[in-house]
Amino acid sequence: MRMPRLLAALGLAAAACGAQGAQTPPLRVVTLTTVLSEIAREVGGSHVSVVGLVQPGVDPHTFNPSPADIRAVADAEVVLASGLSLEAYLDRLVAGSGSSGRVVAVGDALPEAVAMAGVPGAGERDPHWWHSLDCMLIATDIVRAEFAKARPAAAADFSANAEAYQARLRGLKAWAAAEIGRLPPNRRHLVTSHDAFGYFARDYGFEVHAISGLSTDSEADARHLAGLIDLIRRERIPAVFAEDSANPRLVENLVRETGVRLGATLYADGLGPPGSGAETYDSMYRHNVRAIVDALSAR
Numbered sequence: 373m374r375m376p377r378l379l380a381a382l383g384l385a386a387a388a389c390g391a392q393g394a395q396t397p398p399l400r401v402v403t404l405t406t407v408l409s410e411i412a413r414e415v416g417g418s419h420v421s422v423v424g425l426v427q428p429g430v431d432p433h434t435f436n437p438s439p440a441d442i443r444a445v446a447d448a449e450v451v452l453a454s455g456l457s458l459e460a461y462l463d464r465l466v467a468g469s470g471s472s473g474r475v476v477a478v479g480d481a482l483p484e485a486v487a488m489a490g491v492p493g494a495g496e497r498d499p500h501w502w503h504s505l506d507c508m509l510i511a512t513d514i515v516r517a518e519f520a521k522a523r524p525a526a527a528a529d530f531s532a533n534a535e536a537y538q539a540r541l542r543g544l545k546a547w548a549a550a551e552i553g554r555l556p557p558n559r560r561h562l563v564t565s566h567d568a569f570g571y572f573a574r575d576y577g578f579e580v581h582a583i584s585g586l587s588t589d590s591e592a593d594a595r596h597l598a599g600l601i602d603l604i605r606r607e608r609i610p611a612v613f614a615e616d617s618a619n620p621r622l623v624e625n626l627v628r629e630t631g632v633r634l635g636a637t638l639y640a641d642g643l644g645p646p647g648s649g650a651e652t653y654d655s656m657y658r659h660n661v662r663a664i665v666d667a668l669s670a671r
């Protein structure tokens with residue numbers, strides 16, 4: 373007699389699950405960077421619908437929301453921003469949309485000890501936290517907690533999804549440390565278009581020499597460029613790097629002036645477009661690490 377009763381109980385439980393699933397529409401999430409879109413989809417699974425406003429290859433520093441973007445924010449229950457002043461338009465966007473959704477600036481919610489410690493320029497709030505895998509691990513937890521608050525019934529699923537994603541991030545972290553370990557410390561100089569790799573540099577012992585500042589819309593002056601040319605010659609830096617969503621003109625200038633090698637284009641401000649081979653966080657990060665190690669280990 374035990375079996376049928378157990379089966380009946382299981383049947384009831386399944387029916388309850390199904391009924392609840394039908395009653396609860398997916399959590400409406402809007403994200404403002406491609407990396408956050410991935411975290412939201414990985415953690416949320418079938419319990420969320422994610423609309424990413426900033427498309428791959430679009431510069432998030434100078435992004436300008438369209439009327440359709442404003443409507444998406446108006447309709448969102450959770451808005452995920454990178455924070456740390458990356459989205460200069462954020463307050464305007466939220467106010468203009470009249471949204472009553474919860475706005476989470478993930479970078480601002482990272483603990484200072486992990487997010488900022490040892491990052492050059494952190495006093496100016498370097499927003500490029502996703503280049504640190506330690507920050508990514510915590511950002512995943514921040515998103516998980518927000519989703520669990522909004523849909524408590526799905527909290528266990530969010531936890532399981534977050535743990536699976538974090539396990540992959542830890543695997544990536546071990547791979548990156550081994551890969552960069554091949555590069556002698558005196559070769560760890562990153563000359564890039566803008567100052568996007570401070571977190572990466574902190575984690576792996578690089579020095580960053582950016583042409584422009586923390587935002588892509590800051591312009592470099594002639595004296596700064598002359599200083600970079602001197603540095604490349606003095607330190608015998610073998611390669612410099614252009615970036616996916618920044619103008620390569622000044623980097624190409626450095627290449628012409630110094631004869632330095634141009635490394636593969638880095639993804640500084642988000643994931644790559646479909647077909648780029650950098651459309652997921654994992655592939656973007658591996659691309660950057662390989663590009664940097666390959667170009668800087670060349671003789």
Ligand SMILES: [Zn+2]
Binds near residue numbers: 433500567586587
């Ligand atoms: Zn940037």
